[in-house]
Amino acid sequence: MPRFWNRFRWTDIRVKPADTVAGAQPEINQAAHQYGGVVFHDVINNTFAGKAIDKGADGLIAVAAGAGGHAGTKSPFALVQEIRSWFDGPLALSGSIATGDAIPAAQAEGADLAYIGSAFIATDEARASPDYKQAIVGSDSDGVVYTDFFSGIHGNYLKSSVVAAGFDPEALPASDPTKMNFGEDRSARVWKDIWGAGQGIGAIGHVRPAADYVARLRQQYSEARRRLSLGQTPARNG
């Protein structure tokens, strides 16, 4: 573990970390540092990673291809490899991670943490609508479209929600930034009616309590590590 983590006890995880996105903000970093907080900045490429650290972020969340919400297009292998060539601070990897098997994979690549988003939408505690949760359960990576049409920034969304909102997910035009207006109907419907989700949702078979899902992640993680230590590969996963 990098020396960074020695500053924290596990109980410190209760402290809400600041997770910033869309342009590193030095003043947010300073404010977080004043209360003893740490800032992890979302980045979709190595250039933004460098800028985030230069502006005072403590750690990085590498948002690789296939992540839910606003996501990049970089392979996690390329992204972590490039960031780890110069950065030895805390690094989380996100993008399509939904099983415990993927967590040692992220660690082996060089990440300290695996960062999971979409899979938690299909938990009892999530405030998403029941239809949204069922759409996650019923979809896989083929059911996800990557577009900048709805918010002006590229992201991954459930095709079924795009269809329900009256759009053809296979024929969405590119967004025109010069005409972007976040007050217009199209943008207002993002997240409420146009549902974000990453490509990893094929691993999610039903809605369940978050604790059950975390327990499953833990079990899969242990089994994956044991298999790797024995040189075994799974016949199937999920």
Ligand SMILES: Cc1cc2nc3c(=O)[nH]c(=O)nc-3n(C[C@H](O)[C@H](O)[C@H](O)COP(=O)(O)O)c2cc1C
């Ligand atoms: C519906 C949705 C909304 C999101 N909103 C944000 C956000 O406001 N800020 C942010 O930094 N990341 C946001 N994310 C991205 C997550 O923080 C995380 O990077 C991503 O979900 C990880 O990929 P995964 O969904 O494939 O696990 C969002 C993701 C989803 C699915």
